[in-house]
Amino acid sequence: xxxxxxxxxxxxxxxxxxxxxxxxxxxxxxxxxxxxxxxxxxxxxxxxxxxxxxxxxxxxxxxxxxxxxxxxxxxxxxxxxxxxxxxxxxxxxxxxxxxxxxxxxxxxxxxxxxxxxxxxxxxxxxxxxxxxxxxxxxxxxxxxxxxxxxxxxxxxxxxxxxxxxxxxxxxxxxxxxxxxxxxxxxxxxxxxxxxxxxxxxxxxxxxxxxxxxxxxxxxxxxxxxxxxxxxxxxxxxxxxxxxxxxxxxxxxxxxxxxxxxxxxxxxxxxxxxxxxxxxxxxxxxxxxxxxxxxxxxxxxxxxxxxxxxxxxxxxxxxxxxxxxxxxxxxxxxxxxxxxxxxxxxxxxxxxxxxxxxxxxxxxxxxxxxxxxxxxxxxxxxxxxxxxxxxxxxxxxxxxxxxxxxxxxxxxxxxxxxxxxxxxxxxxxxxxxxxxxxxxxxxxxxxxxxxxxxxxxxxxxxxxxxxxxxxxxxxxxxxxxxxxxxxxxxxxxxxxxxxxxxxxxxxxxxxxxxxxxxxxxxxxxxxxxxxxxxxxxxxxxxxxxxxxxxxxxxxxxxxxxxxxxxxxxxxxxxxxxxxxxxx
Ligand code: NOJ
Numbered sequence: 001x002x003x004x005x006x007x008x009x010x011x012x013x014x015x016x017x018x019x020x021x022x023x024x025x026x027x028x029x030x031x032x033x034x035x036x037x038x039x040x041x042x043x044x045x046x047x048x049x050x051x052x053x054x055x056x057x058x059x060x061x062x063x064x065x066x067x068x069x070x071x072x073x074x075x076x077x078x079x080x081x082x083x084x085x086x087x088x089x090x091x092x093x094x095x096x097x098x099x100x101x102x103x104x105x106x107x108x109x110x111x112x113x114x115x116x117x118x119x120x121x122x123x124x125x126x127x128x129x130x131x132x133x134x135x136x137x138x139x140x141x142x143x144x145x146x147x148x149x150x151x152x153x154x155x156x157x158x159x160x161x162x163x164x165x166x167x168x169x170x171x172x173x174x175x176x177x178x179x180x181x182x183x184x185x186x187x188x189x190x191x192x193x194x195x196x197x198x199x200x201x202x203x204x205x206x207x208x209x210x211x212x213x214x215x216x217x218x219x220x221x222x223x224x225x226x227x228x229x230x231x232x233x234x235x236x237x238x239x240x241x242x243x244x245x246x247x248x249x250x251x252x253x254x255x256x257x258x259x260x261x262x263x264x265x266x267x268x269x270x271x272x273x274x275x276x277x278x279x280x281x282x283x284x285x286x287x288x289x290x291x292x293x294x295x296x297x298x299x300x301x302x303x304x305x306x307x308x309x310x311x312x313x314x315x316x317x318x319x320x321x322x323x324x325x326x327x328x329x330x331x332x333x334x335x336x337x338x339x340x341x342x343x344x345x346x347x348x349x350x351x352x353x354x355x356x357x358x359x360x361x362x363x364x365x366x367x368x369x370x371x372x373x374x375x376x377x378x379x380x381x382x383x384x385x386x387x388x389x390x391x392x393x394x395x396x397x398x399x400x401x402x403x404x405x406x407x408x409x410x411x412x413x414x415x416x417x418x419x420x421x422x423x424x425x426x427x428x429x430x431x432x433x434x435x436x437x438x439x440x441x442x443x444x445x446x447x448x449x450x451x452x453x454x455x456x457x458x459x460x461x462x463x464x465x466x467x468x469x470x471x472x473x474x475x476x477x478x479x480x481x482x483x484x485x486x487x488x489x490x491x492x493x494x495x496x497x498x499x500x501x502x503x504x505x506x507x508x509x510x511x512x513x514x515x516x517x518x519x520x521x522x523x524x525x526x527x528x529x530x531x532x533x534x535x536x537x538x539x540x541x542x543x544x545x546x547x548x549x550x551x552x553x554x555x556x557x558x559x560x561x562x563x564x565x566x567x568x569x570x571x572x573x574x575x576x577x578x579x580x581x582x
Contacts, residue, residue, distance in 0.1 A: 024113060025219075025296045025321060026357055027495045029387075029485055030066040030394045031059055032221075034365045035094055036080060036455060037437045037448070038397060045451035047437070049095035053103045055440075058467070060110045062400055062478070063485025067107060068115040068221045068298065070365060072100065076126050078190035079416055080435075081117075082223060083124040087208045104216045113218035115298065120205050120275075121224040122191040129204075130192050134179045143201055144192045145184035145230065149173070150239050162240040164230075164266055167258045169420045169429075172266070186227045186266060188416050196228050196275060206282050213286045219296035222279065222320070225311070226303045228272045231265035241265050268303045273310055277317035284318070298322040298394075302330070305347070312356045322359045322392055329362060334375045338508040338526045342501050345389060345510075349499060358391030363399050369434050370396075372405040380480050380552035381524050381575035387484040388512065388522050388577065390499050398438060401470050402477035406436030406459010414456065432456055439466040475553060483550045483559075487577070492517040502538050507531050507570060511539045519580040521546065525570040535565040535578075546578040 039051030049072060059067055071081030074089040081091065090097050107114040123130055132140035147161040160173035160182055166189075173182040174189050184193045194201050209220065234241050243261040246252060252259035276299060283295035299311055299320035311323035328344045348358050362382055363370045371379040379402035386393045408430065410423040418430030427433075436459030440447030445454055446462035470476035488494040497512035497520075506527025513519035519542065525531055535542065546565055551557040552574040563578065570576065 022495060023294050024065055025294060025392070027390075027488075028065040028392050029063055029488070030068060030115070030298070030322075030392065031062075031064040032068045032070065032364060032394065032396045033059075034070050034397060034435055035072050036070075037435055039438065039440070040449035040451065040454070043450040044093065045449050045454040046093050047448070048093065049090070049099040049103050053099070053106050056103070056106055056110065056112065060112055062482055063489060064112060064395075066113045066115055066218065066296070068394075069117060071117040071119055071223075073119075076124055076190065078124065079188050080414075082119055083122070083188065083191045084119055085124040085126040086128070087123075088211050101215060108216070113293065113296075114216075115219045115221055115296070116212055116217050117223060118209065118220040119223040120194065121227045122185065122187060122193045125190045125192055133192075134176055136179065139200065142195055142198045145195050146179065146181045147173070147184075147233075147239065148180075149175070149182050162265075163242040163261070164240070165243075165256065165258050165261055167227075168416050169256045169258065184230065186230075187224070193227070193230070196271070197232065202275070202278070206278070209279060209282050210286070213283065213295060217295075218293060219283065219298065219321075220279075221298040221300065222276070223300050225272055225276060225299050225301040226268040226307075227266070228275055229269040231269070268301075268307050272301075273307075273314065273319065274317075276311060276319045277313065280313075280318045280320070296321040298324060300324055302326055305351070309351060309353065312353050315353075322357070322394075324361045324394070325359050326361060328360070329364075329367060333373065334378070336526070338503045338506045338524065341385070341508050341524070341526060342503055342510075345499060345501070349390065358389070359394060360386050360389050360391060361394045362386055363396040363434070364394075365396065365435055366431055367434060369403055369405050370399050371402050372433075375573065376402065376404055377554075377573035378526070379477055381526070381573060383477070383481050383484060384522060384550075384552070384575035384577060385524060387481075387488050388494060388510075388520070390494075390497065390512070393488075396434075400478055400481040401439075401467060403439065404460060405433035406457070408432040408436065408456060408459060412457055433459060436460070441466050441468040477553060480550055480553060484577075487549065491520070493520050500539060504533055504538075505529070505531055507533065509533075509535075509538060511542065513541075520549070521578045521580070523568070523570055523576040523578065525572055525574050528572045530569065530571050532567055532569045535568055542580055544580055546580050549577045549579045551576040 036047045038047040039055050040047050041050035072090055072094045073084045074086040074091050075081045075084050090100050104114050129140050129143050133143045149158045149161050152159050160171050164172040166172040166185055168188050172184055172186055174185055175182050185191050186193050231241055243263055243265050246262050280297055287295055297320045308323045311320045313319040325348055352358055370382045374382050410426055413426055413430055413432055415431045418426040421429045436456050437448035437454055439462040442463050446458050446466055470478035492514035493512040497514040499510055501510040508524045510522050546563055548557045548559055548561045550559055555571055555574045
């Protein structure tokens with residue numbers, strides 16, 4: 001400890017930024033709101049649009065430019081809004097269309113851009129299209145993927161056309177008595193997959209984008225992109241091809257689990273890219289036709305790195321502005337080394353196409369919260385990391401104040417992924433813990449709702465840890481986050497600076513500087529050991545005396561403190577931002 005041994009990697013990763021004037025989303029800060037859990041304005045125990053409107057100044061205050069709302073459309077709520085029964089209507093428990101228009105207006109009036117969630121892979125089984133498809137109405141007959149099934153040669157019984165498994169477990173095929181056929185659902189039984197080989201489906205979905213563009217939204221987060229296409233029927237067999245079982249089933253032994261199969265026929269088919277490019281055309285055309293601000297697409301795809309790069313565009317077509325970068329979410333955990341952190345930064349920066357922006361996503365409503373995944377002690381470090389990398393940062397509501405997962409009992413569980421399991425295994429599948437209500441203050445239900453029963457319980461003790469308390473405290477996770485976003489906005493180093501990094505033992509250090517402004521050094525002690533570092537000589541052009549601009553809550557450092565570059569003591573799990581003044 002305390003020795004500068006073990007400098008085993010010095011890298012130079014240069015990100016080709018340097019744009020003089022940035023469009024609103026470039027280098028932007030995006031905030032994901034999970035509407036059901038953000039703020040309930042009418043006391044029914046469920047968050048809503050007026051609640052969000054009430055708290056929009058908070059979102060602005062913490063330094064955001066874009067706000068993405070998880071789905072607020074009409075839905076039976078089998079998958080909490082990711083099962084839409086009318087794409088053009090607002091779910092009544094969230095408010096009315098007028099409430100949404102008022103929210104968009106309020107967002108714009110304070111300089112925020114509002115992004116809606118577009119769920120194109122599947123509708124609800126209660127959508128009019130599906131009802132008409134069941135009824136064999138000619139226009140809608142092939143809006144979904146239907147098949148008679150196959151007859152089992154041994155038993156003579158009818159069975160699903162292939163072995164495909166749903167993301168939510170069990171067969172991806174469900175029998176429909178009325179139509180006397182199976183339909184495909186890559187997610188829940190109540191979420192039939194649309195058929196993108198039908199041009200009418202493609203056009204109807206574009207019209208939905210146009211419907212909301214007309215109402216002033218600033219873009220879309222596009223759900224479940226890799227699932228848009230499946231292999232077509234094999235003419236030789238008249239059915240769909242079975243997917244192979246993964247080579248080593250020890251990581252996923254249960255055949256009912258999605259991870260048990262290798263999804264070569266149902267996931268990330270080459271056809272998905274063209275659809276994304278077509279959607280990009282729709283939003284770009286809108287901007288040209290109506291001379292609006294840029295409309296952006298954010299795409300959700302848990303897929304290969306190569307596919308994520310292709311999501312940006314193929315050199316001829318533009319695609320997603322922000323293909324969510326899930327690499328770190330998938331690959332890093334509380335045991336990961338500083339080298340790994342550095343690797344995933346450079347991997348994206350060094351391989352992304354020219355002229356696009358990197359983006360960094362560390363949490364969302366489908367994954368355990370940052371503070372739970374990486375350890376509460378690293379909560380600030382992770383935010384320092386996210387906010388100081390080159391490109392776009394995406395923050396899931398709650399991560400800005402170090403919120404951990406809430407506890408949700410089996411009895412209180414509502415997530416279909418949890419409910420498809422059992423009391424002994426549900427926690428492995430459940431997404432409820434990261435969806436529990438936001439903690440605003442120390443009043444009933446943490447100020448989220450005045451109801452006696454909330455849709456999910458408030459999952460954490462909130463009496464002393466909530467937004468009000470963190471704002472009132474001399475220092476807090478939230479205050480650190482606000483300092484970060486302000487710094488990022490005001491300093492050229494964070495909008496056009498390169499990324500130069502060094503790993504010393506388990507500490508990641510990276511420098512950001514631009515042609516103008518100050519030079520910054522981020523020091524992330526990712527490991528579990530304190531380290532004393534000699535900062536001199538690690539990077540070119542770093543001479544003089546640095547000061548601490550901000551650091552993790554329990555670092556013991558004071559903002560503005562001048563430090564000794566020869567011997568800078570870092571604490572395990574703590575992050576630091578140092579400034580070299582010009
Ligand atoms: C991804 C969404 O983020 C998740 O919450 C949802 O269950 C699935 N797509 C299905 O829409």
